[in-house]
Amino acid sequence: MASRHALLIATESDTDPALRRLTAPGADARELAAVLSDPSVAGFEVTTLIDEPHHVVGEAIGEFYRGRRRDELTLLYFTGHGVKDDDGSLYLAMANTRRHSLMFTALAAELVDRAMAGCASRQKVLVLDCCYSGAFPAGKLAKAGTDVHTLERFQGRGRAVLTASDATQYSFEGEAVVGSAARSVFTRHLVAGLRDGSADLDGDGDVTVDELYSYVHERVVAEMPRQRPKHQSDVEGRIVLARNPRWTLPEYLRHGLASPIADDRLTALEGLRRLHRVGNDLVRERTAAEIRRLVDDDSRRVSAAAEAWAAETDSATAEPVEMGGPVPVPVAEAQEPVPVEAGERVPVAAAGPVSVEADESVPVDTDRPVPAGEAEAPVEPDPSASARAPAVAAAPVVKPRPPVARGGPKVAAPASARPGPPGRVLPDVTGQTPFFLTAEGNFLIAGLLLVLAVIVLGVTRGQAVAGLMVPISLIFWFFVGKGVFRLRRQRK
DSSP states (O other): OOOEEEEEEEOOOOSSHHHHHSOOOOSHHHHHHHHHHOTTTTOOEEEEEESOOHHHHHHHHHHHHTTOOTTOEEEEEEEEEEEEOTTSOEEEOOTTOOGGGHHHHSEEHHHHHHHHHTOOOSEEEEEEEEEEEEEEOTTOOOTTOSBOOHHHHTOOTTEEEEESOOBEEEEEETTEEEEOOOOOOHHHHHHHHHHSSTTOTTSSSEEEHHHHHHHHHHHHHHHOTTOOOEEEEEOSSOOEEEEOTTOOOOHHHHHHHHOSSHHHHHHHHHHHHHHHHHSOHHHHHHHHHHHHHGGGOSSHHHHHHHHHHHHHHHHHTSOOOOTTSOOOOOOOOOOOOOOOOTTOOOOOOTTSOEEEOOOTTSOOOTTSOOOTTSOOOOEEEOTTHHHHSOOOOOOOOOOOOOOOOOSSOOOOOOGGGSBOSTTOBOOOOTTOOOGGGSHHHHHHHHHHHHHHHHHHHHHHTOHHHHHHHHHHHHHHHHHHHHHHHHHHHHHO
């Protein structure tokens, strides 16, 4: 599993008296740190900075993002005051921040954005639980309006940004404070959703950034209608922040498994298979136990479906073949030559084509009876067949004997009639007469000419002559067919 790192920053004590009079974060950062560092929940390596000056926090953020790998998950959290100056620039207030010198005593949001942009991680999460304010001279309106545009300030590839609010809730006009800032409940619901797993909205055992935002947004708006959390994400896939430590089988699946109707149990089985595919290791372990329990179901359909899944899973988790080594292939065991009795047929091995060693002058038929005293041909399996197909019983091999003379000198067969592929004899196709020059071809051509003559006479001389030629052509075609049949039978 890739490493997970979190940097939590909180400012409770402010040097500036005006900031000190406003609502400050309490123990939010400490509670979030406890949840994120819990190995049963999130398993982050957490660093917490509370009431540190801006230069210490800036240096810590630079080190936090430096040297990260692409697969590492980073989470930066800040709770405190966000101050927007007259030019629209946003600063995060630290312990030494003064409103009249934000550039030199506060942490500019632009610097945080540049540090995130230089990080190689493709999963960077930024959580801002800030109450924003506007700082500008008395009697002068802010140039950029009341919106902070937090999401636009932290756009970038591989980032997910969650912010508790995106508008100024109060402002400084000289020394006077206009408006009020209620205590944010954003972090409280954030911690609750992670701690008890209630933010696992789809029930797959994992809490993603999108699920956590949806969970927090719904509860924050219900409790504080004026507070509107926002979220933006530009990452590949999903970012899993934590696992659900209290995961149990969803209620609809429990009801389906307990149903006396087989179709309901089949539907629940499909739900279990989906959770096993998308869930974490805890979910996969529990869903696998439920599916294996269904193997003994009294319904044949349910039992067969569960058994098929179990067989498929067992085959997928079987020990794989060592990479880089040879894959063992079963090879047929060598057998001793078996003598063939007279009249017995020589079977051909099913593993593939066979090669026949025989006298070239006489083609060998491997499927005919072998008379007593006649040459016996050894039948051997193709050497390459063992690599293409499973091992089978090898064909019996007979010992050859000297060839027997057959009434004349031995004349070698032409190359075209010699065995081509093993076990087959190719016919001699050289020097064959074209079909239209054979007797059958001549008969057919003559018949076609007669039909053509009938058509021409019917057109030029009338129907009477055509009617006379029709029976003549039928008689002719009868003798044509009879002659062709006789010639073919004589050739056979």
